[in-house]
Amino acid sequence: MKIRNFLAAGMTVLRPEIPNRHIYSMFSFGDSYTTTSFNSSAVQPSPDNPMGNPELGQGTATDNVNWVGYMTTVYNKSVVLNYNLAVYGATVNDSVVDNEPEDLVYQISNDFRSHYCLSSFASSPRWSPDASLFTIWIGINDIQFSYQNTDPFGKIPLVLQSYFRLVEQLYECGARRFLIINVPPTTRTPKMLLFENWHRKIHQRVVTSFNRQLEQGVYHWRKQHKSASMVLFDSWSFMTKILDNPREYGFLNSDCIGDRCIWWDGYHPSSAFHRLLAADIRTQLDLEVGSISLASV
Numbered sequence: 001m002k003i004r005n006f007l008a009a010g011m012t013v014l015r016p017e018i019p020n021r022h023i024y025s026m027f028s029f030g031d032s033y034t035t036t037s038f039n040s041s042a043v044q045p046s047p048d049n050p051m052g053n054p055e056l057g058q059g060t061a062t063d064n065v066n067w068v069g070y071m072t073t074v075y076n077k078s079v080v081l082n083y084n085l086a087v088y089g090a091t092v093n094d095s096v097v098d099n100e101p102e103d104l105v106y107q108i109s110n111d112f113r114s115h116y117c118l119s120s121f122a123s124s125p126r127w128s129p130d131a132s133l134f135t136i137w138i139g140i141n142d143i144q145f146s147y148q149n150t151d152p153f154g155k156i157p158l159v160l161q162s163y164f165r166l167v168e169q170l171y172e173c174g175a176r177r178f179l180i181i182n183v184p185p186t187t188r189t190p191k192m193l194l195f196e197n198w199h200r201k202i203h204q205r206v207v208t209s210f211n212r213q214l215e216q217g218v219y220h221w222r223k224q225h226k227s228a229s230m231v232l233f234d235s236w237s238f239m240t241k242i243l244d245n246p247r248e249y250g251f252l253n254s255d256c257i258g259d260r261c262i263w264w265d266g267y268h269p270s271s272a273f274h275r276l277l278a279a280d281i282r283t284q285l286d287l288e289v290g291s292i293s294l295a296s297v
Contacts, residue, residue, distance in 0.1 A: 025127035026082045027116065027175070028068050029107045030137040032061035032268060033184075034086035036068060040115045045081035052083070057271075061088060062264045064271035068135075070278035081127075085111050089141060093162040097142045097155060104138055108166045118174035129176045136167070137181035137235070139210055144186070147206040156210050160217050167221065171228060178230040179285065180218055182211040184239040190255050191266035211236055233284050238277065239269075249276060 028034050037059025038052060045052035050072050060066040065073075072082040085107045089100035102111075116126060139159070146155045167178065186192065187204040195203075218232045243254045246262060250272070257263045264270040269277075 024078055024080045025132040026068075026072060026080055026135065027112065027127075027132065027170075028082060028084040028086050028135045028137075029104060029112075030086035030135075030181075031090040031141055032086075032088040033140060034066065034068055034084065034135075034137050035088050036060055036066065036082075036084045036086075037088075038082075038084040038086075040083070040085065040111050045083060047079045047081075050079065050081050052081075060271075061268045062271045062274055065274065066271065067274040067278040067281065070275050071281065074275075074278070083116060086137075090138060091142045091145065092138055092159045092166075096158045096162060097146050099141050099145055104136070104166055105162065108169050113169065113173065116173070119172065127174075129174045132175065133177050133179060134170055134175045135179040135181065136163075138163075139183045139214070140186055143183060143203070143206050143210055147203045152202075152206045153209055156206070156213055159210075160213055163214075164217050164221055171225065176228045178228065179233060179281070180214070180230060181233045181235050181281075182214050183207050184235040185243065186267070188240075188243055188254070189267045190257055190263055193255055207236070231285060233281055235277070238280050239273075242273065242276065 036051060037054055043049065043053040051069065056069055056073055057064045060069070068082060068084055068086075072080045087100055087102040087107060090103050090107065091097040091099045092104045094101065094103045094105070118127075118129070142155070142159050143152075146152045149155065170178075185204075185207065187200050187207060192200055192203060215232060218230055222228075222230050242249050242251070242262060246252065246254045250260065251262050252260050254262060257265060260272075262269055262273050
């Protein structure tokens with residue numbers, strides 16, 4: 001599936017000349033792989049400043065623009081305004097796997113509902129359900145902070161129960177178009193490669209189990225919500241393909257850090273990787289002219 005007339009090749013932020021042009025909204029939730037350090041109480045996205053705050057390329061956990069920035073400001077033929085509520089270090093629910101206080105529960109139940117929920121702003125909605133995409137990429141930290149527990153596999157159903165309750169909150173607020181991203185092969189990060197093989201095998205088993213149960217959750221959610229669309233993007237397979245063939249994608253090797261590398265640091269990918277990721281996500285979505293219509297996978 002491909003996006004048509006949503007993203008188009010180019011590196012400059014689109015500033016449209018036609019006042020009544022279609023404007024699309026993108027709401028992003030997750031952790032450091034997604035965050036741009038957006039403050040929902042500060043400058044809001046606009047056609048001249050689609051990221052709102054901070055400036056494009058700032059506030060990310062990479063050396064420049066991340067996948068959210070690329071999808072918002074690169075390749076587009078229509079204006080995309082991004083409201084990125086993702087937080088560095090976030091888990092799904094701190095009461096299940098504890099880390100940063102601004103978990104996905106906070107991002108959706110507090111931040112989003114307080115500022116953007118249509119039921120709260122029915123008189124003057126800031127976005128249209130038919131022209132808005134809701135993306136969630138989370139679970140990396142849930143695994144990282146629980147895979148060494150006595151029963152890491154027992155945490156996964158609890159995490160995903162909370163995950164889909166939060167998706168339901170977005171649905172109740174008007175969201176109808178969802179992009180769900182699974183956990184990438186973080187077992188192969190430079191940080192994790194420092195551990196012994198048996199240690200990494202446990203981590204990999206938990207990642208595999210999480211992704212399998214997430215896929216099942218997406219399947220069941222789709223069946224129960226016929227009026228909504230939900231695409232599951234397989235970041236695990238995408239990153240694995242690049243790690244297995246780094247030179248084909250312009251990288252030196254699979255585990256270096258820095259210039260011409262997949263990795264920006266020991267756990268986060270570089271901006272060059274994020275651009276490839278955004279381009280591949282683009283091809284997995286289906287956008288009809290004039291409205292966002294995400295086909296099921």
